[in-house]
Amino acid sequence: MISSGDEVTRNIGFSELFRMLEDPATAEAACDAFLEHGLDVSGYVDALAAFRSPQVAQPRRSRAPHRALGIAASLAGRRRVHLRDEWAAVLAGDPANGLILTQRQRLRLVVGFLFAAIRFRIHDALGLLWAPVDWVLTERSRSETLIALTVGAQVIYIAWNDGMHALLTEGWGWCGGCGGALYLLTRWLRRLRGIELAAVRPGNE
Known part of the structure; x- marks a missing residue:
């Protein structure tokens, strides 16, 4: 000893x-x-x-995925700021349960986040374009007024350039077809946008 x-x-x-x-x-x-x-x-x-003492070597990770994640979150827009935290949690994996993502897996996830952010931004832009269309479709009087103005403009154009004879012999078919096509178009757009018109009461007819 x-x-x-x-x-x-x-x-x-x-x-x-x-x-x-x-x-x-x-x-x-x-x-x-x-x-x-x-x-x-x-x-x-x-x-x-x-x-x-044994030490677990921590792999050196590039900061490129985190920078790309910030770009994707910015592209997604202010209404979706919560996505930054959600995407960051997905990117971090779950090391406590053995889910450690490789650099390639992290890059693939970030590319998916970027595509999702671009789709969100396109959806927002299209939403702005659909706003006036929805305004017309939500009221029967608005859609009927638009159809009447379009057909009326066509009637005036034919009568002005080709005369009343052309309008009464050939032009009326084109005007009627245009009105019918616009009517079917408005019905299809309402189904596409999920717009339902209020039922007309007998007393308001």
């Missing part, structure tokens, strides 16, 4: 004490021997222990 203090230093030299410091079984006795000579080597022993 190895003793400490003066007994250790009398039997062995300093070079042997340093070798003892590197052995966890004899490090405590060697520390006591150094302390007898006014040398505190506990920090050296702690550093050795930390060096020997």
Whole structure:
């Protein structure tokens, strides 16, 4: 059994004490021997222990996916700011449960986020374009007025350029076909946009 203090230093030299410091079984006795000579080597022993302790190497990850994620969140628009946190959580994976994403998987996810953000922005732009169309379709009087104005403009154009004879012999068919096509178009657009007109009461006919 190895003793400490003066007994250790009398039997062995300093070079042997340093070798003892590197052995966890004899490090405590060697520390006591150094302390007898006014040398505190506990920090050296702690550093050795930390060096020997197993450490999990953390892979170095590029910040490119996070920068691309910020771009995708900005493209998605202010109404979808919550997507930044949701996408960041998906990109982080779940290391506690063993779900660690590789760099290639993270890049694929970010590309998907970018495509989704572009689709959101296109949807918003189309929504602005649909606004006046929806305004016309939501009221029967508006859609009927639009059809009447379109057919009336066609009648005036034919009568002005080709005369009343052309209008009465050939033009009326084109005008009637245009009105029917517009009527069917408005009905189809209402189904497409999910617009239902209020039922007309008998007293309001």
